[in-house]
Amino acid sequence: MTSLVQTVTQSRLWKSFFRHGWPDNPLDRSLVMTTNIFFHLHPVKVNRRSIKASYSLGLGVLTTFLFIELALTGVLLMFYYVPSVEHAFVDIVKIQTLVPFGQLLRNLHRWGAHLMVITTILHMVRVFYTGAYKPPREFNWVVGVVLLILTLGASFTGYLLPWDQLAFWAITVGTSIAAYEPLMGRTIQQILLGGPEVGQEALTRFYALHIMVIPMLMTLLISLHLWRVRKDGGLAANQLKDNE
Numbered sequence: 425m426t427s428l429v430q431t432v433t434q435s436r437l438w439k440s441f442f443r444h445g446w447p448d449n450p451l452d453r454s455l456v457m458t459t460n461i462f463f464h465l466h467p468v469k470v471n472r473r474s475i476k477a478s479y480s481l482g483l484g485v486l487t488t489f490l491f492i493e494l495a496l497t498g499v500l501l502m503f504y505y506v507p508s509v510e511h512a513f514v515d516i517v518k519i520q521t522l523v524p525f526g527q528l529l530r531n532l533h534r535w536g537a538h539l540m541v542i543t544t545i546l547h548m549v550r551v552f553y554t555g556a557y558k559p560p561r562e563f564n565w566v567v568g569v570v571l572l573i574l575t576l577g578a579s580f581t582g583y584l585l586p587w588d589q590l591a592f593w594a595i596t597v598g599t600s601i602a603a604y605e606p607l608m609g610r611t612i613q614q615i616l617l618g619g620p621e622v623g624q625e626a627l628t629r630f631y632a633l634h635i636m637v638i639p640m641l642m643t644l645l646i647s648l649h650l651w652r653v654r655k656d657g658g659l660a661a662n663q664l665k666d667n668e
């Protein structure tokens with residue numbers, strides 16, 4: 425058995441996949457991290473202080489997790505949902521009643537979205553409370569603010585898609601509020617609605633924003649945000665003294 429394991433792990437095929445030995449020494453341990461597509465996003469060594477759950481409360485990671493969960497459940501919902509004023513509401517009812525696990529799927533997406541707004545705000549409060557917005561992390565704070573706006577934008581655009589009374593009137597009120605902005609209010613309202621009132625044009629635009637524009641921007645910015653965390657020397661906790 426041992427010789428079989430040895431033959432396999434010494435083979436060219438095995439070595440073409442795994443470019444390191446068994447991780448029982450510092451070199452192989454770092455190679456495990458740097459030669460794996462998923463692990464390499466994580467630093468080889470992490471400061472003990474930054475993984476203390478009581479420091480970050482895991483809120484940024486939780487927000488990232490919810491973003492991935494929303495992307496996955498969103499794609500599955502797209503299999504059944506057609507963004508047209510004739511079909512949208514009926515499709516949602518079908519998802520809730522006919523599609524296997526449809527109700528679970530929709531609830532995962534809806535509750536995930538509510539939770540993501542909450543965790544993003546709590547994450548921001550945590551960053552503020554621990555002073556982690558100070559140099560050199562001020563740029564990442566600004567990236568975070570844009571991420572918060574996009575998170576709220578994703579929730580707002582998703583709200584119209586069920587095309588029920590709640591959605592219709594919420595978006596009517598929301599876009600009317602936008603129109604009160606003194607300089608570009610009317611233009612913003614027209615860009616969002618694509619016409620004088622909430623109708624098919626608005627549904628098409630909200631759908632495109634919700635499933636493509638906002639998630640793509642968020643994917644880019646979350647990548648930038650996490651990359652910045654690494655480039656700024658990990659979490660700000662690393663700069664604290666042991667008794668802080």
Ligand code: HEM
Nearest residue numbers: 480483484485487488548556564565568569571572659660
């Ligand atoms: C989609 C929204 C967001 C995601 C997915 C996200 C994700 C993360 C993650 C995973 C971390 C590292 C771990 C942690 O601190 O828990 C982090 C750190 C950080 N985030 Fe966010 N974040 C988001 C929104 C925000 C917002 C709204 C702000 C502030 C306005 C912000 C500012 C920061 C800063 C300054 C750090 C570094 C913290 C430190 O060094 O202690 N982020 N973020």
